Structure formats: structure tokens, C-alpha cells
Amino acid sequence: MSFSEAIKEKVKIRADFTCCWCNDHKQKVEVHHIIPEAASGPDDEDNAAPLCSNCHTLYGGNPDLRKEIRARRDHWYDICLSKLNPQHNWPIGLDVPLLKSFRPIAPQEIFPLGGILLTDELVDNKEKPPILYLAINFKTSRYFWPNVPQNEKWLYLEANMRPAFNLRIQVEVHDTAVKEVMRFLNGDGEGWTLFGALPIIAERLSLPEDRLDLHARDQLELWRENDERRIMISTFTSTNAGMSIHARLSNEVAKALADYLAGTSFISGVDLLSTEK
Ligand SMILES: [Zn+2]
Known part of the structure; x- marks a missing residue:
């Protein structure tokens, strides 16, 4: 199994289409299984993390980093929620004084x-x-x-x-x-x-x-x-x-x-x- 299209889209939007590890907006984002499918990781939103292909390769396969990925993801979601400006499409990362x-x-x-x-x-x-x-x-x-x-x-x-x-x-x-x-x-x-x-x-x-x-x-x-x-x-x-x-x-x-x-x-x-x- 893999993530449904709906879950992938939701994760990408919550992360403003940005990798939650390196926050590089220019990299295409992928939806990563925090607990891998091979280890019976579920296909739900809680097990999904937005990563660019670099970070996916570097950190995605390391079981010791699962907790860190989850923490970075939640922190990034919080940043996105507080900074995205729906009325003016204010870009993420720009700190409004x-x-x-x-x-x-x-x-x-x-x-x-x-x-x-x-x-x-x-x-x-x-x-x-x-x-x-x-x-x-x-x-x-x-x-x-x-x-x-x-x-x-x-x-x-x-x-x-x-x-x-x-x-x-x-x-x-x-x-x-x-x-x-x-x-x-x-x-x-x-x-x-x-x-x-x-x-x-x-x-x-x-x-x-x-x-x-x-x-x-x-x-x-x-x-x-x-x-x-x-x-x-x-x-x-x-x-x-x-x-x-x-x-x-x-x-x-x-x-x-x-x-x-x-x-x-x-x-x-x-x-x-x-x-x-
Ligand atoms: Zn990245």
C-alpha cells in the first residue's frame, strides 16, 4: 500500500510544499513514511512527513531519526499555520514585522x-x-x-x-x-x-x-x-x-x-x- 492522493496533497499543502527537514522551498517535496511500509507503517497522515528527495535519501531510512522527523514536521506545520496569509498569499518564511x-x-x-x-x-x-x-x-x-x-x-x-x-x-x-x-x-x-x-x-x-x-x-x-x-x-x-x-x-x-x-x-x-x- 501507499498514501492516498488525498493524504499526499493534504500533507504537501500543510507544509506549503516544502521539506520539513531543510525547509528548502525550491526542492520538490515527497511524502515519506516515517515508519516504513516494510515495518507495517500505516498509510495515514500521522505517519506521513513532507521531505525533499535529498533529505528523504539522507535521513528517511534511518530509524534513529524517526522521532526527529516527526518533531520537525510538527514544528514546520506550526510555522506554516502561523505564517501563511490566506488573504494576501503572503509567502512563507517572510517575517511580517x-x-x-x-x-x-x-x-x-x-x-x-x-x-x-x-x-x-x-x-x-x-x-x-x-x-x-x-x-x-x-x-x-x-x-x-x-x-x-x-x-x-x-x-x-x-x-x-x-x-x-x-x-x-x-x-x-x-x-x-x-x-x-x-x-x-x-x-x-x-x-x-x-x-x-x-x-x-x-x-x-x-x-x-x-x-x-x-x-x-x-x-x-x-x-x-x-x-x-x-x-x-x-x-x-x-x-x-x-x-x-x-x-x-x-x-x-x-x-x-x-x-x-x-x-x-x-x-x-x-x-x-x-x-x-
Ligand atoms: Zn529537504
Whole structure:
């Protein structure tokens, strides 16, 4: 006997088609009997391990390594489960940064209310400086394309990745969106997406429906995945080519961001949380 096609497929998918011993994604994966068929090893999932042909040859036949193969397989399954991102097909092995540190950004002329800086390590950690810096500033007008009425509320976001990658976007703050974002950051709700200039500019320019997608779009997306809060800032060009930065939020950082948003709306003299449009 041998494994059914269904079991083979299930094992390969659980392992993201990757060998559980060497984790080399480029090698074709085979489904190995941990206890061999000759020793009456069953054809069930528990006795199956995803190995590349190299590791199969090197380690598969050694009875002393059966326990090790099983341990590596289970560990690899756990990694796959925690890292595969079904919504965005995030590749395995890519560690999405966890933003777990924050500090206020001092007010500047252009951002009179100041902002908040989120990072994956303490900013002044010389041993291990942050990989991702996400600066969020509140603004009562747009940063890009400023020739519009000044009574709008925007968030200006700037992501810097070490050593030299920079993405800047702006999204408009609406009452409903802010409420939902804060509710999500405080532990409830499914998340929310805030959008940049597209709908408003399109409206102001009186663009026909079929021209709407000819304009660039910024967005800030917040959602829950694998029991964690995730944040993504993206920009899409007129051809829909795009660029995104994706991170996870620690509970402390989520709370700090919610408090920051609450603070900006109150300090600006407009209570976004109690004003319905
Ligand atoms: Zn291998």
C-alpha cells in the first residue's frame, strides 16, 4: 500500500510544499513514511512527513531519526499555520514585522498636533535598530495636492524600512471610519479600510464613472488575522500597479494608536467620535 492522493496533497499543502527537514522551498517535496511500509507503517497522515528527495535519501531510512522527523514536521506545520496569509498569499518564511514600540512625534509647523511613531524595536536600540518605522501624523488638510478646502481631516503616513525604502500615503479621516478603527484597535470589530484621494478628487473633477480607475489610490487597511491585528498601507498607481507595507500590531501599540487618534480629534476641537455626518 501507499498514501492516498488525498493524504499526499493534504500533507504537501500543510507544509506549503516544502521539506520539513531543510525547509528548502525550491526542492520538490515527497511524502515519506516515517515508519516504513516494510515495518507495517500505516498509510495515514500521522505517519506521513513532507521531505525533499535529498533529505528523504539522507535521513528517511534511518530509524534513529524517526522521532526527529516527526518533531520537525510538527514544528514546520506550526510555522506554516502561523505564517501563511490566506488573504494576501503572503509567502512563507517572510517575517511580517511586529510593531511593538511607539513614541510621540513632536508637533511641526505642518503637523501642529504632532504624530505617533510605531516601530518593531526601540528607536534608540543601537544593538538592534528597528526595521520598520511607521510615522502617522494628523493633518487638517491634505499633504499632497493641497489646493483643496482646508476643512478636511487626513492622516499622513510615512513608512521607512531600513536601510532605504520609503512609502508615503495619505488617507481621509471620516467619523465612521475613525470610530471603527478605534473600536478595532481597542479589541472589537473586524477592522476597516481608510482611503486616500481617489473618490473625492474624482468627484471634484467630475470624472465619468469609467475614468475613476485612472487615478491613483492610497489606502490604510486594518484587519485581524491569526489572532493578531494587522496593518497595511498601500498605494496603487493609475495602472493598478501597487506597493504595500504590511505589519502586525502588538496590543500595546494598537492601544497607543487608538489613544493617539482619540487625542487628535479632541485636541483639534472637533469631537469626531460624537459627530455624525
Ligand atoms: Zn529537504
